[in-house]
Amino acid sequence: MAPKEDDLRSRVYKLYSDHQESGKQFTAKQFMDEGVSKSTIYDILKREDNLPAERQSDSGRIAKIFTPKKVEQLKKDFDHKDGISQRQAAKSMDAVNK
Numbered sequence: 726m727a728p729k730e731d732d733l734r735s736r737v738y739k740l741y742s743d744h745q746e747s748g749k750q751f752t753a754k755q756f757m758d759e760g761v762s763k764s765t766i767y768d769i770l771k772r773e774d775n776l777p778a779e780r781q782s783d784s785g786r787i788a789k790i791f792t793p794k795k796v797e798q799l800k801k802d803f804d805h806k807d808g809i810s811q812r813q814a815a816k817s818m819d820a821v822n823k
Contacts (some may be wrong), residue, residue, distance in 0.1 A: 733756075733769070737752060737770065740756075741770060752766070753770070795818070799818070802814055
């Protein structure tokens with residue numbers, strides 16, 4: 726996740742924890758006035774335990790179809806070469822995936 730989203734999440738956590746007695750609506754109103762969507766704010770506030778605002782490394786989905794090994798092979802096929810078209814490479818990669 727980009728630092729912009731991390732920054733927003735940490736700001737929402739901070740404001741909510743400082744004004745918890747005012748409720749979630751108070752926090753949501755503050756950020757909606759800044760132009761942040763209501764659903765984004767409430768999604769952040771839904772995480773009651775206030776996990777770290779920063780995205781955890783390796784927390785995404787595991788690549789199953791295009792593994793790092795296949796990415797390296799694709800780079801090797803295309804880097805500074807003009808002997809293979811993208812269409813041909815797609816067909817060969819598709820054959821590998823099935």
